[in-house]
Amino acid sequence: MTHWETIIGLEVHAQLSTESKIFCGCSTRFGSEPNANTCPTCLGLPGALPVLNRRVVELGARAALALGLQINERSIFARKNYFYPDLPKGYQISQYDQPFSANGTLEIMTANRDEAGHVHEWKPMTVNITRLHLEEDAGKNVHEGLPDVDRYSYIDLNRAGVPLAEIVTEPDFRSSWEAYDYVNHVRRALQWVGASDADMEKGNLRCEANVSVRRRGDTAFGTKVELKNLNSFRFLQRAIEYEIDRQISEVEAGQRIVQETRLWNERESKTYSMRSKEEAHDYRYFPEPDLPPLVVSPNFVEKVRAALPELPEARRRRLVQEYNLSLDDAAQLTETRAMADYYEATAASGNPRAAANWIINELARELRVAGTDIASSPVSPESLSEMIRMIDDNTISGKMAKEVLAQMFSSKRPPREVVAAMGGGQLSDEAEILALVERVVTESPKQTEQYLAGKTALLGYFVGQVIKLSAGRANPQLVNKIVKQALDSRSKLK
Numbered sequence: 001m002t003h004w005e006t007i008i009g010l011e012v013h014a015q016l017s018t019e020s021k022i023f024c025g026c027s028t029r030f031g032s033e034p035n036a037n038t039c040p041t042c043l044g045l046p047g048a049l050p051v052l053n054r055r056v057v058e059l060g061a062r063a064a065l066a067l068g069l070q071i072n073e074r075s076i077f078a079r080k081n082y083f084y085p086d087l088p089k090g091y092q093i094s095q096y097d098q099p100f101s102a103n104g105t106l107e108i109m110t111a112n113r114d115e116a117g118h119v120h121e122w123k124p125m126t127v128n129i130t131r132l133h134l135e136e137d138a139g140k141n142v143h144e145g146l147p148d149v150d151r152y153s154y155i156d157l158n159r160a161g162v163p164l165a166e167i168v169t170e171p172d173f174r175s176s177w178e179a180y181d182y183v184n185h186v187r188r189a190l191q192w193v194g195a196s197d198a199d200m201e202k203g204n205l206r207c208e209a210n211v212s213v214r215r216r217g218d219t220a221f222g223t224k225v226e227l228k229n230l231n232s233f234r235f236l237q238r239a240i241e242y243e244i245d246r247q248i249s250e251v252e253a254g255q256r257i258v259q260e261t262r263l264w265n266e267r268e269s270k271t272y273s274m275r276s277k278e279e280a281h282d283y284r285y286f287p288e289p290d291l292p293p294l295v296v297s298p299n300f301v302e303k304v305r306a307a308l309p310e311l312p313e314a315r316r317r318r319l320v321q322e323y324n325l326s327l328d329d330a331a332q333l334t335e336t337r338a339m340a341d342y343y344e345a346t347a348a349s350g351n352p353r354a355a356a357n358w359i360i361n362e363l364a365r366e367l368r369v370a371g372t373d374i375a376s377s378p379v380s381p382e383s384l385s386e387m388i389r390m391i392d393d394n395t396i397s398g399k400m401a402k403e404v405l406a407q408m409f410s411s412k413r414p415p416r417e418v419v420a421a422m423g424g425g426q427l428s429d430e431a432e433i434l435a436l437v438e439r440v441v442t443e444s445p446k447q448t449e450q451y452l453a454g455k456t457a458l459l460g461y462f463v464g465q466v467i468k469l470s471a472g473r474a475n476p477q478l479v480n481k482i483v484k485q486a487l488d489s490r491s492k493l494k
Protein backbone atom coordinates (compact mmCIF):
# COMPACT_ATOMS: atom_id res chain seq x y z
CA MET A 1 0.00 0.00 0.00
CA THR A 2 2.74 2.44 0.93
CA HIS A 3 4.05 2.83 -2.62
CA TRP A 4 0.61 3.93 -3.79
CA GLU A 5 -0.77 7.41 -3.50
CA THR A 6 -4.46 8.27 -3.50
CA ILE A 7 -5.84 11.44 -5.06
CA ILE A 8 -9.31 12.61 -4.08
CA GLY A 9 -11.34 15.64 -5.13
CA LEU A 10 -14.76 16.40 -3.66
CA GLU A 11 -17.98 17.97 -4.85
CA VAL A 12 -20.55 18.96 -2.25
CA HIS A 13 -24.09 20.09 -3.02
CA ALA A 14 -25.65 22.03 -0.17
CA GLN A 15 -29.24 23.22 -0.15
CA LEU A 16 -29.37 26.87 0.86
CA SER A 17 -31.89 27.50 3.67
CA THR A 18 -34.33 29.78 1.87
CA GLU A 19 -38.10 29.81 2.35
CA SER A 20 -38.72 29.96 -1.40
CA LYS A 21 -37.07 28.52 -4.50
CA ILE A 22 -34.21 30.10 -6.43
CA PHE A 23 -36.14 31.40 -9.47
CA CYS A 24 -39.81 31.47 -8.33
CA GLY A 25 -41.88 32.07 -5.20
CA CYS A 26 -42.72 28.40 -4.50
CA SER A 27 -42.08 27.04 -1.02
CA THR A 28 -39.03 24.87 -0.34
CA ARG A 29 -40.84 23.05 2.49
CA PHE A 30 -39.83 19.42 2.83
CA GLY A 31 -42.54 16.76 3.10
CA SER A 32 -45.38 18.58 1.31
CA GLU A 33 -47.85 16.68 -0.90
CA PRO A 34 -46.08 15.71 -4.15
CA ASN A 35 -46.07 18.57 -6.68
CA ALA A 36 -47.85 20.92 -4.25
CA ASN A 37 -44.96 23.41 -4.33
CA THR A 38 -44.83 24.08 -8.06
CA CYS A 39 -45.67 26.85 -10.53
CA PRO A 40 -45.19 27.45 -14.26
CA THR A 41 -41.57 28.53 -13.70
CA CYS A 42 -40.33 25.48 -11.77
CA LEU A 43 -42.48 23.19 -13.93
CA GLY A 44 -40.65 24.59 -16.93
CA LEU A 45 -43.80 25.65 -18.79
CA PRO A 46 -43.20 27.63 -21.98
CA GLY A 47 -43.08 31.37 -21.50
CA ALA A 48 -42.48 31.30 -17.74
CA LEU A 49 -39.52 33.46 -16.72
CA PRO A 50 -37.07 32.94 -13.84
CA VAL A 51 -36.36 35.74 -11.35
CA LEU A 52 -33.39 35.35 -9.01
CA ASN A 53 -34.21 35.12 -5.29
CA ARG A 54 -32.13 37.75 -3.45
CA ARG A 55 -31.93 35.59 -0.34
CA VAL A 56 -30.06 32.92 -2.35
CA VAL A 57 -27.34 35.47 -3.08
CA GLU A 58 -27.07 36.40 0.61
CA LEU A 59 -26.87 32.81 1.82
CA GLY A 60 -24.54 31.87 -1.05
CA ALA A 61 -22.28 34.74 0.01
CA ARG A 62 -22.32 33.60 3.65
CA ALA A 63 -21.42 30.07 2.55
CA ALA A 64 -18.62 31.29 0.27
CA LEU A 65 -17.08 33.53 2.94
CA ALA A 66 -17.34 30.83 5.61
CA LEU A 67 -15.30 28.55 3.31
CA GLY A 68 -12.65 31.14 2.48
CA LEU A 69 -13.76 31.77 -1.13
CA GLN A 70 -13.58 35.01 -3.06
CA ILE A 71 -16.88 36.28 -4.39
CA ASN A 72 -16.82 37.40 -8.02
CA GLU A 73 -18.30 40.79 -8.73
CA ARG A 74 -19.94 39.39 -11.83
CA SER A 75 -21.16 35.87 -12.46
CA ILE A 76 -23.24 34.31 -15.20
CA PHE A 77 -26.05 31.77 -15.00
CA ALA A 78 -25.80 29.11 -17.69
CA ARG A 79 -28.01 26.39 -19.06
CA LYS A 80 -26.74 22.88 -18.54
CA ASN A 81 -28.62 20.85 -21.11
CA TYR A 82 -29.60 17.25 -20.56
CA PHE A 83 -32.75 15.19 -20.76
CA TYR A 84 -34.06 13.49 -17.69
CA PRO A 85 -37.68 12.93 -16.56
CA ASP A 86 -37.22 14.93 -13.35
CA LEU A 87 -35.99 17.96 -15.32
CA PRO A 88 -39.01 19.24 -17.28
CA LYS A 89 -37.22 22.21 -18.89
CA GLY A 90 -34.64 19.92 -20.50
CA TYR A 91 -31.91 21.99 -18.84
CA GLN A 92 -30.75 22.96 -15.39
CA ILE A 93 -29.90 26.58 -14.61
CA SER A 94 -26.41 26.48 -13.15
CA GLN A 95 -23.17 28.43 -13.50
CA TYR A 96 -20.26 27.43 -15.66
CA ASP A 97 -17.25 29.49 -16.69
CA GLN A 98 -18.08 32.52 -14.54
CA PRO A 99 -19.14 31.14 -11.14
CA PHE A 100 -20.41 33.05 -8.12
CA SER A 101 -17.19 32.52 -6.16
CA ALA A 102 -13.79 30.88 -6.63
CA ASN A 103 -10.21 30.44 -5.36
CA GLY A 104 -10.87 29.45 -1.76
CA THR A 105 -8.26 28.52 0.80
CA LEU A 106 -9.59 26.76 3.84
CA GLU A 107 -7.77 25.42 6.88
CA ILE A 108 -9.35 22.33 8.40
CA MET A 109 -8.31 19.86 11.10
CA THR A 110 -7.85 16.24 10.07
CA ALA A 111 -6.67 13.02 11.68
CA ASN A 112 -5.81 9.46 10.78
CA ARG A 113 -7.93 6.86 12.54
CA ASP A 114 -7.56 3.23 13.48
CA GLU A 115 -9.91 0.52 12.19
CA ALA A 116 -12.58 1.43 14.73
CA GLY A 117 -12.46 5.08 13.71
CA HIS A 118 -10.59 6.35 16.79
CA VAL A 119 -8.54 9.46 16.17
CA HIS A 120 -4.74 9.29 16.43
CA GLU A 121 -3.76 12.94 16.34
CA TRP A 122 -5.40 16.06 14.92
CA LYS A 123 -3.33 18.17 12.52
CA PRO A 124 -4.13 21.17 10.34
CA MET A 125 -4.54 20.81 6.57
CA THR A 126 -5.06 23.41 3.86
CA VAL A 127 -7.73 22.69 1.25
CA ASN A 128 -7.99 24.60 -2.00
CA ILE A 129 -11.56 25.15 -3.09
CA THR A 130 -11.88 25.70 -6.82
CA ARG A 131 -15.33 27.25 -6.80
CA LEU A 132 -18.72 27.62 -5.19
CA HIS A 133 -21.51 28.26 -7.65
CA LEU A 134 -25.28 28.68 -7.42
CA GLU A 135 -27.77 26.44 -9.20
CA GLU A 136 -31.23 24.92 -9.03
CA ASP A 137 -32.00 21.39 -7.94
CA ALA A 138 -33.89 18.92 -10.16
CA GLY A 139 -37.07 17.04 -9.17
CA LYS A 140 -37.26 13.49 -7.97
CA ASN A 141 -38.41 10.23 -9.54
CA VAL A 142 -40.48 8.12 -7.15
CA HIS A 143 -40.42 4.35 -7.55
CA GLU A 144 -41.88 3.28 -4.22
CA GLY A 145 -45.02 3.56 -2.12
CA LEU A 146 -47.48 4.38 -4.91
CA PRO A 147 -49.96 2.24 -6.90
CA ASP A 148 -48.70 0.31 -9.93
CA VAL A 149 -45.04 1.18 -9.33
CA ASP A 150 -44.18 -1.94 -11.30
CA ARG A 151 -45.65 -0.29 -14.39
CA TYR A 152 -45.28 3.46 -13.75
CA SER A 153 -42.69 5.89 -12.54
CA TYR A 154 -43.87 8.98 -10.67
CA ILE A 155 -42.29 12.40 -10.67
CA ASP A 156 -42.35 14.84 -7.75
CA LEU A 157 -41.23 18.33 -8.73
CA ASN A 158 -41.36 19.92 -5.26
CA ARG A 159 -37.57 19.85 -5.20
CA ALA A 160 -37.20 21.32 -8.72
CA GLY A 161 -35.85 24.84 -8.36
CA VAL A 162 -34.68 24.50 -4.75
CA PRO A 163 -31.44 26.53 -4.42
CA LEU A 164 -28.11 24.71 -4.19
CA ALA A 165 -24.52 25.76 -3.67
CA GLU A 166 -22.13 23.40 -5.45
CA ILE A 167 -18.70 23.42 -3.82
CA VAL A 168 -15.82 21.86 -5.76
CA THR A 169 -12.31 21.27 -4.38
CA GLU A 170 -8.96 20.73 -6.03
CA PRO A 171 -7.73 17.09 -5.86
CA ASP A 172 -6.11 17.84 -2.50
CA PHE A 173 -7.08 14.86 -0.36
CA ARG A 174 -4.80 11.85 0.10
CA SER A 175 -6.96 9.65 2.34
CA SER A 176 -10.58 8.81 3.00
CA TRP A 177 -10.33 10.37 6.47
CA GLU A 178 -9.14 13.69 5.06
CA ALA A 179 -12.19 13.66 2.79
CA TYR A 180 -14.39 12.78 5.75
CA ASP A 181 -12.97 15.60 7.90
CA TYR A 182 -13.35 18.12 5.07
CA VAL A 183 -17.02 17.32 4.42
CA ASN A 184 -17.67 17.44 8.14
CA HIS A 185 -15.96 20.83 8.30
CA VAL A 186 -18.11 22.10 5.43
CA ARG A 187 -21.27 20.80 7.12
CA ARG A 188 -20.43 22.56 10.37
CA ALA A 189 -19.38 25.82 8.67
CA LEU A 190 -22.59 26.01 6.60
CA GLN A 191 -24.79 25.32 9.62
CA TRP A 192 -22.73 27.75 11.71
CA VAL A 193 -23.39 30.72 9.42
CA GLY A 194 -27.00 29.70 8.79
CA ALA A 195 -26.45 29.12 5.06
CA SER A 196 -27.72 25.53 5.01
CA ASP A 197 -29.21 22.92 7.34
CA ALA A 198 -26.52 20.68 5.80
CA ASP A 199 -28.13 17.47 7.02
CA MET A 200 -26.84 14.52 4.96
CA GLU A 201 -29.60 12.21 6.19
CA LYS A 202 -32.26 14.63 4.91
CA GLY A 203 -30.46 15.00 1.60
CA ASN A 204 -29.74 18.71 1.92
CA LEU A 205 -26.02 17.98 1.88
CA ARG A 206 -24.91 15.60 -0.87
CA CYS A 207 -21.42 14.56 -1.76
CA GLU A 208 -19.53 13.07 -4.71
CA ALA A 209 -15.90 12.01 -4.73
CA ASN A 210 -13.43 11.72 -7.59
CA VAL A 211 -10.90 9.05 -6.71
CA SER A 212 -7.74 7.90 -8.48
CA VAL A 213 -4.52 6.17 -7.51
CA ARG A 214 -0.94 6.48 -8.77
CA ARG A 215 2.44 5.09 -7.85
CA ARG A 216 4.18 7.32 -5.34
CA GLY A 217 6.53 9.67 -7.17
CA ASP A 218 4.47 9.76 -10.39
CA THR A 219 3.45 13.25 -11.42
CA ALA A 220 0.61 12.39 -13.79
CA PHE A 221 -2.77 11.56 -12.25
CA GLY A 222 -4.30 8.12 -12.70
CA THR A 223 -7.72 7.69 -14.31
CA LYS A 224 -10.35 9.00 -11.97
CA VAL A 225 -13.59 7.34 -10.97
CA GLU A 226 -16.58 9.31 -9.75
CA LEU A 227 -18.36 7.96 -6.66
CA LYS A 228 -22.00 8.73 -5.98
CA ASN A 229 -24.72 7.69 -3.56
CA LEU A 230 -22.65 8.66 -0.52
CA ASN A 231 -25.55 9.40 1.78
CA SER A 232 -23.70 9.70 5.08
CA PHE A 233 -20.24 10.67 6.32
CA ARG A 234 -19.48 7.05 7.09
CA PHE A 235 -20.61 5.86 3.62
CA LEU A 236 -18.36 8.49 2.04
CA GLN A 237 -15.35 7.28 3.99
CA ARG A 238 -16.07 3.58 3.42
CA ALA A 239 -16.80 4.00 -0.28
CA ILE A 240 -13.53 5.84 -0.86
CA GLU A 241 -11.62 3.23 1.13
CA TYR A 242 -13.19 0.42 -0.93
CA GLU A 243 -12.49 2.25 -4.18
CA ILE A 244 -8.80 2.82 -3.32
CA ASP A 245 -8.34 -0.92 -2.67
CA ARG A 246 -10.26 -1.86 -5.81
CA GLN A 247 -8.21 0.44 -8.05
CA ILE A 248 -4.88 -0.68 -6.60
CA SER A 249 -5.71 -4.36 -7.10
CA GLU A 250 -6.90 -3.71 -10.66
CA VAL A 251 -3.69 -1.89 -11.58
CA GLU A 252 -1.51 -4.45 -9.82
CA ALA A 253 -3.30 -7.19 -11.79
CA GLY A 254 -2.35 -5.36 -15.00
CA GLN A 255 -5.85 -3.96 -15.67
CA ARG A 256 -6.69 -0.43 -16.77
CA ILE A 257 -8.94 1.76 -14.67
CA VAL A 258 -12.04 2.76 -16.63
CA GLN A 259 -13.21 6.33 -16.31
CA GLU A 260 -16.72 5.89 -14.97
CA THR A 261 -19.31 6.74 -12.34
CA ARG A 262 -19.78 4.18 -9.60
CA LEU A 263 -22.49 3.90 -6.96
CA TRP A 264 -21.87 2.88 -3.37
CA ASN A 265 -23.97 -0.04 -2.20
CA GLU A 266 -23.93 0.06 1.59
CA ARG A 267 -25.57 -3.34 2.09
CA GLU A 268 -22.84 -5.07 0.13
CA SER A 269 -20.10 -2.58 1.05
CA LYS A 270 -19.10 -2.31 -2.62
CA THR A 271 -19.15 0.19 -5.45
CA TYR A 272 -20.90 -0.70 -8.70
CA SER A 273 -20.43 0.78 -12.15
CA MET A 274 -23.34 3.05 -13.10
CA ARG A 275 -22.21 4.44 -16.42
CA SER A 276 -18.94 4.87 -18.22
CA LYS A 277 -17.76 8.39 -18.91
CA GLU A 278 -17.56 7.65 -22.62
CA GLU A 279 -21.33 7.88 -22.62
CA ALA A 280 -21.24 11.03 -20.51
CA HIS A 281 -23.25 13.95 -21.76
CA ASP A 282 -21.92 16.98 -23.46
CA TYR A 283 -24.00 19.53 -21.59
CA ARG A 284 -23.73 22.24 -24.27
CA TYR A 285 -23.52 25.00 -21.68
CA PHE A 286 -24.54 28.48 -22.81
CA PRO A 287 -25.45 31.67 -20.93
CA GLU A 288 -29.04 31.69 -19.66
CA PRO A 289 -30.78 34.26 -21.89
CA ASP A 290 -33.61 34.86 -19.40
CA LEU A 291 -31.35 36.05 -16.57
CA PRO A 292 -29.01 39.05 -16.55
CA PRO A 293 -25.46 38.65 -15.19
CA LEU A 294 -25.43 38.54 -11.40
CA VAL A 295 -23.56 41.60 -10.14
CA VAL A 296 -22.53 41.62 -6.49
CA SER A 297 -21.03 44.85 -5.18
CA PRO A 298 -17.98 44.82 -2.87
CA ASN A 299 -20.17 46.79 -0.45
CA PHE A 300 -22.71 43.95 -0.33
CA VAL A 301 -19.94 41.42 0.28
CA GLU A 302 -18.51 43.50 3.13
CA LYS A 303 -21.95 43.79 4.73
CA VAL A 304 -22.39 40.02 4.63
CA ARG A 305 -18.88 39.52 5.99
CA ALA A 306 -19.45 41.97 8.85
CA ALA A 307 -22.65 40.15 9.83
CA LEU A 308 -20.96 36.72 9.99
CA PRO A 309 -20.46 35.20 13.42
CA GLU A 310 -16.95 34.26 14.54
CA LEU A 311 -16.18 31.16 12.44
CA PRO A 312 -15.75 27.70 14.01
CA GLU A 313 -11.96 27.34 13.67
CA ALA A 314 -11.29 30.85 14.95
CA ARG A 315 -13.62 30.28 17.86
CA ARG A 316 -11.99 26.98 18.72
CA ARG A 317 -8.56 28.62 18.81
CA ARG A 318 -9.92 31.43 20.98
CA LEU A 319 -11.54 29.00 23.45
CA VAL A 320 -8.17 27.22 23.85
CA GLN A 321 -6.42 30.53 24.56
CA GLU A 322 -9.04 32.35 26.59
CA TYR A 323 -10.21 29.49 28.81
CA ASN A 324 -7.10 27.34 28.77
CA LEU A 325 -8.91 24.31 27.29
CA SER A 326 -7.39 21.33 25.48
CA LEU A 327 -7.70 21.25 21.68
CA ASP A 328 -9.99 18.25 21.97
CA ASP A 329 -12.34 19.83 24.50
CA ALA A 330 -12.48 23.02 22.46
CA ALA A 331 -13.30 20.97 19.36
CA GLN A 332 -16.22 19.30 21.15
CA LEU A 333 -17.46 22.64 22.49
CA THR A 334 -17.44 24.17 18.99
CA GLU A 335 -19.24 21.26 17.35
CA THR A 336 -22.17 23.64 16.85
CA ARG A 337 -22.56 27.38 17.39
CA ALA A 338 -25.31 26.73 19.96
CA MET A 339 -22.87 24.55 21.90
CA ALA A 340 -20.15 27.22 21.86
CA ASP A 341 -22.65 29.90 22.95
CA TYR A 342 -23.88 27.67 25.75
CA TYR A 343 -20.33 27.01 26.91
CA GLU A 344 -19.28 30.65 26.99
CA ALA A 345 -22.44 31.66 28.84
CA THR A 346 -21.70 28.98 31.46
CA ALA A 347 -17.96 29.73 31.67
CA ALA A 348 -18.75 33.37 32.46
CA SER A 349 -19.57 32.24 36.02
CA GLY A 350 -15.85 32.02 36.78
CA ASN A 351 -14.98 28.33 36.47
CA PRO A 352 -14.46 27.68 32.73
CA ARG A 353 -12.63 24.38 33.35
CA ALA A 354 -15.51 22.91 35.37
CA ALA A 355 -18.04 24.31 32.88
CA ALA A 356 -16.28 22.42 30.05
CA ASN A 357 -16.24 19.17 32.03
CA TRP A 358 -19.88 19.34 33.06
CA ILE A 359 -21.06 20.16 29.53
CA ILE A 360 -18.91 17.59 27.71
CA ASN A 361 -19.62 14.76 30.15
CA GLU A 362 -22.78 14.95 32.25
CA LEU A 363 -24.91 17.38 30.27
CA ALA A 364 -24.00 15.80 26.91
CA ARG A 365 -25.04 12.42 28.29
CA GLU A 366 -28.40 13.72 29.54
CA LEU A 367 -29.02 15.35 26.15
CA ARG A 368 -28.11 12.16 24.31
CA VAL A 369 -30.41 10.02 26.44
CA ALA A 370 -33.25 12.52 26.02
CA GLY A 371 -32.61 12.64 22.26
CA THR A 372 -32.40 16.43 22.24
CA ASP A 373 -29.70 19.03 21.55
CA ILE A 374 -28.06 21.80 23.48
CA ALA A 375 -30.24 24.51 21.96
CA SER A 376 -33.27 23.00 23.69
CA SER A 377 -31.52 21.95 26.90
CA PRO A 378 -33.89 22.09 29.90
CA VAL A 379 -30.89 23.23 31.98
CA SER A 380 -29.97 26.83 31.18
CA PRO A 381 -26.33 28.04 31.24
CA GLU A 382 -27.29 30.23 34.23
CA SER A 383 -28.55 27.21 36.17
CA LEU A 384 -25.51 25.13 35.30
CA SER A 385 -23.10 27.86 36.37
CA GLU A 386 -25.02 28.33 39.60
CA MET A 387 -24.67 24.62 40.26
CA ILE A 388 -20.92 24.84 39.62
CA ARG A 389 -20.67 27.71 42.14
CA MET A 390 -22.47 25.54 44.69
CA ILE A 391 -19.78 22.88 44.24
CA ASP A 392 -17.02 25.47 44.47
CA ASP A 393 -18.34 26.90 47.76
CA ASN A 394 -18.89 23.38 49.19
CA THR A 395 -22.66 23.69 49.36
CA ILE A 396 -22.84 20.40 47.46
CA SER A 397 -20.27 17.73 46.68
CA GLY A 398 -19.28 16.80 43.15
CA LYS A 399 -20.99 13.46 43.69
CA MET A 400 -24.25 15.12 44.79
CA ALA A 401 -24.01 17.48 41.86
CA LYS A 402 -24.45 14.62 39.38
CA GLU A 403 -27.78 13.79 40.98
CA VAL A 404 -28.67 17.49 41.21
CA LEU A 405 -27.97 17.96 37.49
CA ALA A 406 -30.05 14.91 36.55
CA GLN A 407 -32.97 16.33 38.54
CA MET A 408 -32.50 19.83 37.12
CA PHE A 409 -32.65 18.23 33.69
CA SER A 410 -35.86 16.27 34.32
CA SER A 411 -37.68 18.95 36.38
CA LYS A 412 -36.32 22.14 34.72
CA ARG A 413 -35.92 23.60 38.23
CA PRO A 414 -32.94 25.72 39.34
CA PRO A 415 -30.25 23.99 41.43
CA ARG A 416 -31.16 25.63 44.79
CA GLU A 417 -34.72 24.31 44.57
CA VAL A 418 -33.52 20.85 43.60
CA VAL A 419 -31.01 20.77 46.47
CA ALA A 420 -33.68 21.97 48.96
CA ALA A 421 -36.04 19.24 47.76
CA MET A 422 -33.26 16.70 48.27
CA GLY A 423 -33.14 17.70 51.95
CA GLY A 424 -30.63 20.54 51.78
CA GLY A 425 -27.06 20.99 50.74
CA GLN A 426 -23.97 19.14 51.74
CA LEU A 427 -23.74 18.11 55.37
CA SER A 428 -20.52 19.60 56.75
CA ASP A 429 -21.35 19.80 60.44
CA GLU A 430 -18.72 17.64 62.18
CA ALA A 431 -20.86 16.81 65.19
CA GLU A 432 -23.73 15.61 62.99
CA ILE A 433 -21.36 13.55 60.88
CA LEU A 434 -19.76 12.07 64.00
CA ALA A 435 -23.19 10.95 65.20
CA LEU A 436 -23.75 9.13 61.91
CA VAL A 437 -20.28 7.58 62.08
CA GLU A 438 -20.85 6.31 65.59
CA ARG A 439 -24.10 4.73 64.52
CA VAL A 440 -22.51 2.95 61.56
CA VAL A 441 -19.59 1.71 63.65
CA THR A 442 -21.91 0.39 66.38
CA GLU A 443 -24.09 -1.37 63.81
CA SER A 444 -21.08 -3.00 62.09
CA PRO A 445 -19.29 -4.92 64.86
CA LYS A 446 -17.84 -7.52 62.47
CA GLN A 447 -16.31 -4.95 60.10
CA THR A 448 -15.04 -2.88 63.03
CA GLU A 449 -13.28 -5.91 64.46
CA GLN A 450 -11.69 -6.72 61.09
CA TYR A 451 -10.60 -3.12 60.60
CA LEU A 452 -9.02 -3.00 64.02
CA ALA A 453 -7.25 -6.27 63.22
CA GLY A 454 -5.50 -4.50 60.35
CA LYS A 455 -7.90 -4.76 57.38
CA THR A 456 -7.78 -0.99 56.76
CA ALA A 457 -9.20 -1.37 53.26
CA LEU A 458 -12.58 -1.54 55.05
CA LEU A 459 -12.40 2.24 55.54
CA GLY A 460 -14.26 2.64 52.24
CA TYR A 461 -17.08 0.46 53.55
CA PHE A 462 -17.64 2.73 56.57
CA VAL A 463 -17.44 5.92 54.50
CA GLY A 464 -19.94 4.49 52.02
CA GLN A 465 -22.38 3.51 54.78
CA VAL A 466 -22.20 6.95 56.40
CA ILE A 467 -22.84 8.74 53.10
CA LYS A 468 -25.73 6.40 52.41
CA LEU A 469 -27.17 7.06 55.85
CA SER A 470 -26.97 10.83 55.16
CA ALA A 471 -28.90 10.32 51.91
CA GLY A 472 -25.81 11.29 49.95
CA ARG A 473 -25.43 14.67 51.65
CA ALA A 474 -22.45 14.14 53.94
CA ASN A 475 -19.25 15.85 52.79
CA PRO A 476 -17.06 12.89 51.68
CA GLN A 477 -13.74 14.42 52.81
CA LEU A 478 -15.09 15.09 56.29
CA VAL A 479 -16.66 11.65 56.53
CA ASN A 480 -13.34 10.11 55.58
CA LYS A 481 -11.51 12.06 58.26
CA ILE A 482 -14.06 11.42 61.00
CA VAL A 483 -14.44 7.70 60.27
CA LYS A 484 -10.67 7.32 60.49
CA GLN A 485 -10.50 9.25 63.77
CA ALA A 486 -13.35 7.26 65.28
CA LEU A 487 -11.87 3.87 64.36
CA ASP A 488 -8.33 4.85 65.31
CA SER A 489 -9.48 6.03 68.73
CA ARG A 490 -11.09 2.61 69.28
CA SER A 491 -7.86 0.95 68.28
CA LYS A 492 -6.01 3.03 70.93
CA LEU A 493 -8.60 2.07 73.53
CA LYS A 494 -7.96 -1.60 72.92
Ligand SMILES: [Zn+2]
Binding pocket: 021, 024, 025, 026, 037, 038, 039, 040, 041, 042, 043, 161
Ligand atom coordinates in the same frame (compact mmCIF):
# COMPACT_ATOMS: atom_id res chain seq x y z
ZN1 LIG B 1 -42.28 27.50 -8.72
